[in-house]
Every structure is written in C-alpha cells, then in structure tokens.
Amino acid sequence: MPPTEWSPQSWQERPAEQQPSWPDRAELDRVLKELAGMPPLVFAGEARRLRGQLAEVAAGRAFLLQAGDCAESFTEFSADNIRDKLRVILQMAVILTYAAGVPVVKVGRIAGQYAKPRSAPTERVGDLELDSFRGHMVNDDLPDPAARRPDPKRLVTAYQQSASTLNLVRAFTMGGFADLSQVHQWNQQFVAASDEGRRYEQIAGEIDRALRFMAACGIDLGAEATLHQVPFYTSHEALILGYEEALTRRDSLTGDWYDCSAHMVWVGERTRQPEGAHLEFLSGVHNPVGCKIGPSVTADELLDICARLDPDRVPGRLTLISRMGATAVTETLPPLLEAVRDAGHPVVWACDPMHANTITSDGGRKTRRFDDILLELKGFFEAHRQVGSYPGGVHVELTGDDVTECLGGLGDILEDQLHLRYTTTCDPRLNARQSIDLAFRVAELLRG
Ligand code: PEP
Ligand code: CO
Numbered sequence: 001m002p003p004t005e006w007s008p009q010s011w012q013e014r015p016a017e018q019q020p021s022w023p024d025r026a027e028l029d030r031v032l033k034e035l036a037g038m039p040p041l042v043f044a045g046e047a048r049r050l051r052g053q054l055a056e057v058a059a060g061r062a063f064l065l066q067a068g069d070c071a072e073s074f075t076e077f078s079a080d081n082i083r084d085k086l087r088v089i090l091q092m093a094v095i096l097t098y099a100a101g102v103p104v105v106k107v108g109r110i111a112g113q114y115a116k117p118r119s120a121p122t123e124r125v126g127d128l129e130l131d132s133f134r135g136h137m138v139n140d141d142l143p144d145p146a147a148r149r150p151d152p153k154r155l156v157t158a159y160q161q162s163a164s165t166l167n168l169v170r171a172f173t174m175g176g177f178a179d180l181s182q183v184h185q186w187n188q189q190f191v192a193a194s195d196e197g198r199r200y201e202q203i204a205g206e207i208d209r210a211l212r213f214m215a216a217c218g219i220d221l222g223a224e225a226t227l228h229q230v231p232f233y234t235s236h237e238a239l240i241l242g243y244e245e246a247l248t249r250r251d252s253l254t255g256d257w258y259d260c261s262a263h264m265v266w267v268g269e270r271t272r273q274p275e276g277a278h279l280e281f282l283s284g285v286h287n288p289v290g291c292k293i294g295p296s297v298t299a300d301e302l303l304d305i306c307a308r309l310d311p312d313r314v315p316g317r318l319t320l321i322s323r324m325g326a327t328a329v330t331e332t333l334p335p336l337l338e339a340v341r342d343a344g345h346p347v348v349w350a351c352d353p354m355h356a357n358t359i360t361s362d363g364g365r366k367t368r369r370f371d372d373i374l375l376e377l378k379g380f381f382e383a384h385r386q387v388g389s390y391p392g393g394v395h396v397e398l399t400g401d402d403v404t405e406c407l408g409g410l411g412d413i414l415e416d417q418l419h420l421r422y423t424t425t426c427d428p429r430l431n432a433r434q435s436i437d438l439a440f441r442v443a444e445l446l447r448g
Contacts, residue, residue: 006280006283006284007284008245008248008257008281008284009245010280010281010284011241011245011277011278011280011281012241012277013280014275014276014277014280015273015275015276015277016241016271016276016277016278017117017270017271017273017276017277017278018117018118018134018239018268018270018271019240019241019242020134020138020139020150020240021150022150022152023149023150024152027152027153028152028242030152031152031153031155031156032152032155032242032243032245032246033246034156035155035156035159035243035246035247036246036247038159038247040247040249040258040260041111041112041159041162041163041166041234041247041260041261041262042166042234042260042261042262042263043260044249044251044253044254044256044258044260044286045251045253046233046263047258047260047263047264047286047287047288048286049231050105050107050233050263050264050287050288050316051286051287051288051314051316051317052316053105053231053316054105054288054315054316054317054319054348055314055315055316055346056103056105056316057105057316057348057392057393058315058316058346058347058348058390058392059315059346059390060390060392061102061103062102062103062104062105063096063100063102063103063104063105063392063393063446064104064105064107064319064348064350064392064393064394064395065089065092065093065096065104065105065106065107065393065394066107066108066109066235066321066350066393066394066395066396067089067092067107067108067109067394067395067396067397067398067435068085068089068108068109068110068113068397068398069085069109069110069113069397069398069399069424069429070109070113070116070397070424070425070426070427070428070429071113071114071116071135071136071424071425071426071427072109072110072111072112072113072114072136072161072165073136073425074114074136074154074157074158074161075136076423076425077161077165079168081400081401082110082165082168082169082172083168083172083177083400084188084399084400084401084432085108085110085398085399085400086108086169086172086173086177086178086232086400087186087188087400087432088186088188088398088399088400088432088435088436089106089108089232089398090106090178090186090230091186091187091200091432091435091436091439092435092436092438092439093106093230093439094183094186094200094203094204094207095200095203095436095439095440095443096439096442096443096446098203098206098207098443099203099440099443099444099447100442100443100446100447101447102446105233105393106230106231106232106233107232107233107234107235107263107264108169108232108233108234108235109235109236109397110165110169110234110235110236111162111163111165111166111169111234111236111262112158112162112234112235112236112261112262113235113236113237114135114136114137114158114161114162114236115134115135115137115138115158115236115237115239115240115243116133116134116135116237116239116426117134117237117239117268117269117270117271118132118133118134119270120132125143126143128143128145130143130144130145130148131145131148131149132148133148133425133426134150135239135426136154136157136158136425137154137155137157137158137240137243138150138151138154138240139151139154141425155240155242155243155246158243159243159247159261162234162261162262166234169232169234170232173229173230173231173232174229174230176228178228178229178230178232179227179228179229180207180211180227180228181208181211181227183203183204183207183208184201184204184208187200187201187204188400188432190402190432190433191432191433191436194410194411194433195410196410196433196436196437196440197433197436199436199440200436211227233263233264234262234263234264235262235263235264235265235266235290236261236262236265236266237265237266237267237268238259238261238265238266238267238278238281238282239268239271239278241277241278241281243261244259244261244265244281245281247259247260247261248260248285251286254286256286257284257285257286258285258286258287259285259287262287263287263288264287264288264289264290264319265282265285265287265289265290266289266290266291266292266319266321267279267282267289267290267291267292268292269292269293269294269323269355272291272292272293272297272305274301274304274305274308279291279305279308279309282309283308283309288316288317288318288319289309289317289318289319290318290319290320290321290350291305291309291318291319291320291321292321292323292352292355293305293320293321293322293323293324293336294323294324294355294356295324295325295328295332295356297336299335299336299339302320302336302339302340303339303340303343306318306320306340306343306345306347307343310345310347313344313345313346314346315346316346316348318345318347318348319347319348319349319350319392319393320340320347320348320349320350321350321351321352321395322336322349322350322351322352322380323351323352323353323354323355323356323395324356324376324379324380325356325357325376326353326356326357326372326373326375326376326379327375327379328356329376329379329380329383330379330382330383333379333380333383334383334386334387337349337383337384337387337389338387341387341389348392348393349384349389349390349391349392349393350392350393350394350395351376351377351380351391351393351394351395352394352395352396353372353373353374353376353377353380353394353396354368354373354395354396354397354427355427356376357369357372357373357376358427358428361407361415361418362415363415363416363418363419365418365419365422365428366427366428367405367406367407367415367418367428368405368406368407368427368428369406369407369408370406370407370408370409370430370434370437370438371408373396373406373430373438374438374441377394377438377441377442377445378445381445381446381448385448391445391446394438394442396430396435396438397427397428397429397430398429398430398431398432398434398435399424399429399430399431399432400432401421401423401431401432402421402431402432402433403421403422403423403424403429403431404417404418404419404420404421404422404431405418405421405422405423405424405428405429405430405431406428406429406430406431406434409430409431409433409434409437410433410437411431411433411434
C-alpha cells in the first residue's frame, strides 16, 4: 500500500480489525462530533514528560510498572475502587524502588481502558449465542442480546468516566494520599495480615526510619515535593479508532498531534498488523506508544512495526510489550531482542506475563496460574540477560480487591474457590496479595 499522508483520520483508509458494527451510523457520527468538541483528558506536555521518563527506562536507569484492570467497568465505578487500585500500584512501586533501587515509572491501565478486542465475534452463555462483550465503551456484559448491541452513547460515558477517574487519580497522587509518609496506609487490612503484607510492612517501617533519620539530620522533608507527590500516568489500548481520533488534538506549543485520551496508548496483539489501521493511527500521534507482541510475531514483522512506530529512533517513544507464554518466552524472545537492538531502536521492553497464560478452569472460568505468570517473568529476565538487553518493565492486570480470579499465590487460590469472588468483566486479575508478591519477585529478578 502506498504511504499515505498521516492525519488523525488517515487510519480510515486502512483495514481496521475489531471495530464494532455500530447499528446506527448517523448516531455514531453525531457522538464522535460531540467528543471532538470536548476538552482533552491529558495534555501534550504530560505525554512528553512520560516519554522522557520512558527514555530513562530504555536506557536502563528506571523501571516501568504498567498495571490496572483488564477492562474498566461502568458499573463498578467508585472512589473506593479507584483508591484501592492506586494503593496496590503504589505499594508495588515502593517495593520495586526500595528492593531493587531503581526509579519506577507508574502507568495505570486506567481512566480509559473500556474497550476489548475479542478472539471470537460471538460467545455462548448457557443456551444463548450472544455477540461478544467488547468493553463498556461499546456494549454491556449482561448475557442478553439487547445488552450486547453496540451503543455509540457509551463512547461519551467512557469519556466522562475517564475524566472523573483521572480527576480522582490526580487528587490522590498529588494531594497527599501518595505521600511517602503514608506507606503504611496503603496496606489494606486483608493484606496486612498476610505474609506478603508483613513483608511489605517491613519495607514501610524501614522507609519510616529513613525519613526520620533525614529529618533528624536537618533535611527539610516538607520542601521535597518528590516525597509528597507521585507522577502517575494513564494508558489504555487504542482500540476504537473513532474515539481516539476524536480526542486527537494538535499541540499548540510544538504543532504535533497528540492522542489526548491518555498519556500512553498501545495497540494489542490482535490489531498490530503493520499495514492496518491501528498502526497507521499510532504512527502519527506523538504520545509514547506501546505494541503487544505474541509468540507468532516474526523478526521481520517486528522490525516493520518498529520502523512505522519509531522511524526516528526516539528513546522512550516505543514500548514493546512481550506476551509470549510461560514456556515459549525462552525460545521466542531472544532473537527478537537481538533484531530490535541491531536495528537501533531504543525501545522499552516490558513483560506482560498474563495474556498468553490464560486457561479455562474445570468449572469453565477463564483463569491464570500465578506460577505460570512468575515463570514467564523469569524467562523474560533470562532472555534479556542472555542477549545483554535491559528488561525494562512489567505490564499486569490487577485489582485492589480481594478477588479470586487467578490460581495460586501464597493465599493458594484453588479451582473450586474461583467462583467465590470472581468479579472481572473480562480477564482474570491478580488480587492485592498476589500483586504485592509479584512485585517482590520482580524486584528479586531485577537485582538478579
Ligand atoms: C489486554 O491487554 O487486555 C489484551 C487484550 O492483550 P493482548 O492484546 O496482548 O491479547
Ligand atoms: Co486482558
């Protein structure tokens, strides 16, 4: 296909996978026009700041923690829910910073993660053959044909809900909740009583002592903004391209285009076709962008993706999120690491140890084994060690709640317990205890 002149709508000339069949085109156009007139959710300068921090990751001087829901929900939307998710991400970041001694760049799968790609267009629920649930930005997850009809008005709700989520995230992270003196407060009750919680509490105690020591030495801790405020960035899969286009704005300072729906956006394993609409869209926005890569990707295909998304070889511009599977990672990843290094792309390499390790339990629930997740992480770090590249980050699905969605962990969730608190609308997430345990394991791998 001949190269097109990029514009926020040039993706429309390309084949776009995973787009809903909106029943009413006129209604969709009206909604997209409305969105195009709404204020941006994030600012170009913030996205540039994140790009700069990811450049530090690419250079091996920082670590990326990207975490949050598989699919955010319109119905499970509350301040407590957002606070608890932030808590566990802040805890993980503290563990990584303290135990591995690296600055951690914190990016949530939050404030916009409302659209889901699906492997099949329909799914069976009991006796019903239903259109697949595609995220609350598109349709509802209820097992009812009417609920599964794509409704463009949901795009506006997604925007509004992203705006209120972002407002809370900003208030929590800049307004005192993320203050380092609050480290004990982040440990939720059900976590504090567990082995993982006690291990965390120990670090929190050491941080307290270090802060008291510095204060006793006469350092004015109140004046140190970095102790009281935490830069926290938002990200989601840029799936529904009409929505992303409507929120794409030209930065008045640089004249460059930014997708102002989130600081970082990524393209998924099912929509990363080099000639496809999603890559075309991402290629022209100046946000830091990500691309998931699964075991089927070839080195040539990956280099094609890198050339399109990072033609100027800008550090921190591109994050490659590897999701190969617990056993496949050892074989598949090293040649890809070499190919990207030899082509001179200063990318961030992150490991998503979740999406290629999804299984169906005997009871028919989608789940993941905590041990498989750890195994993929280990393989990811080993592959980098072998090649001499830097394992720059992790990308995980989690919640602050005490859910029973992934098997194993120190709390040893068993197959017949999955139904107890299984609340995800899409993929199984780590609960708070499993997330904290995972952070300790990653810190060990990083210290390696
Ligand atoms: C996801 O991140 O929720 C997802 C669908 O991932 P992938 O594109 O890697 O399958
Ligand atoms: Co998922």
